[in-house]
Amino acid sequence: MRLMKLPTRKGRVLVLRYIGAGVVTLLFLFPVYWLFMISFKTPDEIYHVPPLWMPGQIQFSNYYVLFKDGDVMAILNSLIVAGVSSAIAIILGTLCAYSLARFGTGGENLAMWIISQRMIPPIAVVFPIFLIYVYFGLVDGYFGLIVLYTAFNLPYVIWMMRGYIVDVPLELEESALVDGLNRWQVIWKVVFPMVRPGLMATSVFTFVFAWNDFLFALVLTRTEVITFPVMLTHYFGGQSNFWAKIAAMSVLGTLPIFVAVTVMQRYLVRGISLGAVKG
């Protein structure tokens, strides 16, 4: 009989690493697992002592209620404001970044000044913004939130995209210009394909910022454009906590981000690493 070969020291270290990584992964994934499980449980199962790892049977009534009561409109509102504001910020921000990178617009320090705007704590400006919005009648509307998130995301987009665009070899653009393309065509046909990973990564981050924002959405909305994070707070009453709704809504609210990150994963990793080496 042949004895099993003992792993080498290197092999043992690798096994330990995998075990460690597995434990950490389980630890981080546990809240997600618990969230999903609660969303399928009945009230009695949610409050069962000791806690139940799995519901007796998978049932979707907690989700059905969200659709029946119209609560999912909050997800749609979030999709609209986060999606539109991200798209606008990406388009405007990339053009600004191109101008900074290629024409040196504003001199050496403009880029730094722009990114510094992103460092303002939102709480410091939320009430002045609220007063301005009240004056212009922008409270509780899509337009107001889209403008705000675009404004907050623009510095980030400009800063990130400037770094990616600087990386694009100037010679490529010059060749394209010599071949007869105008500047817009160069941006569209040469620069955009080259910076696509960075563009995707930046889009995901801007979308996530707008999607997750609570403070501005809380202050600047009332009834018409309630976004997903604000909607969640509606389920916490002084004398009631709708855990089933909280869990189901949280799952629905997590899905768009999950899908976005999954779809763009390959761009995301590359985009982040590209940005990491350029300022």
Add this chain to the structure above:
Amino acid sequence: MKFRTLLGVAAILALTGVSAPAADKDAADIAVEAAKKYAGTTISIVWEAGLQSLDPLNYSGPKWEKLTGIKVKVVEVPTDQMFTKIMQDFKSGAGAYDALNVIPSWMPDLAGAGALEPLDKYVDKFGYRDELQDIAAAYRDNQMQYDGKIFGFPDDGDVMLLYYRKDIFEDPKMKEGFKAKFGYELAPPKDWKQLDDIGQFITDKMAPKVYGAGFFRTAPYPQYMFQERFRMEGGKFFNADTMKSTVNSDVGLKVFKQMLAENKFMPPGVEQWNFVDNLAAFLQGTTAMTISWPPYGRWAAGYGSGEEALKWVPKSQVAGKVGYALTPLGRPELGVGFDLSVSATSKNKEAAYLFIQWLNSKKTSLERVQLPYTLRDPFRLSHYASEKYRALWPDAPAYLDTIKTSGEKGLLDLSLLQQDKYDEAMTKAISSLWAGEDPKTILDRMAQQFDAITEKVGIENQKAVYKVWAAKPGAYPQ
């Protein structure tokens, strides 16, 4: 018939003829009739998010629209953000809110700042003064006015009740064993020492299946329990002359130590329990005693258990087994509560007023406090006496009688300028207590925070507000 007699008869007939329709109309009808001229408009009302808001969303809002043609837009706001949202709207002059739900202890801040519309002229114009007299004195005399003017209609009979398991308390073996050990009858506790005896006894006998008691312990709930117990043990929040806080007195220390010690006979992890955790434990029969607001009593009896909106509440395993009593020492906290008010910046003040008069009226409020899914508790004498309400479940008469007595004996929440900051200081202190910090250190810090808030508000300003509050019959036990 003599001319004078004829004249008299004619006068009587004329008077009856004229006044009969008016006499037939109650405050709800008057509000509906008067509001019809605003048909087609929309009014907004700020309401606590969660279960509370189902009242205007599912019941009163649609009904009001059907009766008057006025649409009601419900602005749902979590409790801890209501004050900020209301003040924010007022300070900005946005006028986005017409009617408001206001926690009575905020009245000095909101009415003092001018954020609330004085309601006296509307009350007289729309004949509501008589029906206000039906509101239980504890709420009417303490939670309706500020500086002699009406700023809100008390609309929720919040008060703490003691709930206990009758089946356990009446079990012959338990009774016998308890009397043998402590020398007095097993019955709802009259003081906190008795609560400790009973709680520990039941835990010793029945845990882990049933524990002696369970209380909500996470913010902001236990601060109401602290306020009640502190005053009932003889504590005063401030020195009335200097406005220096005296919460760190020996009384404060005694109450903190008692509260901490109680956790020992409660289920493990009770320090993390909120309103719903505590409710779930009681409904599932895990705890034999608890103290909470009136909805526990209704839901424990299984009232409304078939309602879609109450599906989040675990099914009661203790229906028919729950008794109701005053909290130990007999002066329960009138914790929180809600007033209906009109925003001073509303563009539809009269329409908003008429809506809240209709909501708060004898007729409509009786319907609302019987909605199984709302959290509005009986607050009118006519609610307590309502035959319809008293027939809702077998123990409903005892439930209503206990609420009534508790309300009559109730202690008011502390209500000062910037009350939310004092509340926050108390809440943080209690969280530190559960975290294991030294009670005396916590109380000293809380007193310092109280003093800092008072100094910021202005000692003389606050002293004047405190004097008014402390003079109310429900402020300190007499």
